[in-house]
Amino acid sequence: MAFGYAWDMSVPVILLHAFPYSPAMWKEQLWVVQGHPVLVPDILGFESLESAAAHVLVEMDNRGWEKAVFVGLSMGGYVIFRLWNLEPERFAGLVLADTRATSDTPEQKAARAQMALRIRQEGTGFLPEALLPGHLGGTTRTRNPALVEQVRQTLLAVDPDKTIASLKGLAERPDSVPLLPDIAIPALILVGEEDTLTPPADARQMAVQIPDSRMLIIPQAGHLANLENPKAFNTALLGFLWEIDH
Structure with a gap:
């Protein structure tokens, strides 16, 4: 929506x-x-x-x-x-x-495919560990724990199927x-x-x-x-x- x-x-x-x-x-x-x-x-x-x-x-x-x-x-x-x-x-x-x-490199495409597979097998519980270090800068991770927790909770709540679909779209973009x-x-x-x-x-x-x-x-x-x-x-x-x- x-x-x-x-x-x-x-x-x-x-x-x-x-x-x-x-x-x-x-x-x-x-x-x-x-x-x-x-x-x-x-x-x-x-x-x-x-x-x-x-x-x-x-x-x-x-x-x-x-x-x-x-x-x-x-x-x-x-x-x-x-x-x-x-x-x-x-x-x-x-x-x-x-x-x-x-576009994505072959290595980046492989990483997206692996993430999609893990979501299918495990759910979204691993996403904060996998994504937070790249999504938030060092200053934020050190000085803004409230935002770190907000983003963590958002990642835990994402829709698995929609996330998997978008991983495919991202990997295949021209x-x-x-x-x-x-x-x-x-x-x-x-x-x-x-x-x-x-x-x-x-x-x-x-x-x-x-x-x-x-x-x-x-x-x-x-x-x-x-x-x-x-x-x-x-x-x-x-x-x-x-x-x-x-």
């Missing part, structure tokens, strides 16, 4: 969440997008990212939105590339956060690097300085190749930068949306 808010006629904003989380991960960003029609769709559980993108487009059509600013973190960023591949005319701008344009030079709209690239999964080097690769882009590093944050340093993330997002509206 998706939940939405609408205030005035500013450009709509669509927030696309990370794997294996839910739209609830954007709670700290909802105040930033007040004044915009907002869509926060659930994109977990699709066996292809094209299917997830098509779902988002249907949600847009149901609201009568021609264009939107798309904000995607990690898996959400991968879905943005599929959306651009399908209907680039629907973009007013985009924000790529803690994500990358390249290389989106060829799309980058043709992204002819304003783009903001955000990355946590402590992100080890999609590190600043990946963000720089995208920033160099997307013509109208700017890149900001979020301090004291890892892969879930919007949760780990919401103040810095929100300031960047707010400034970008102001530019789009004006």
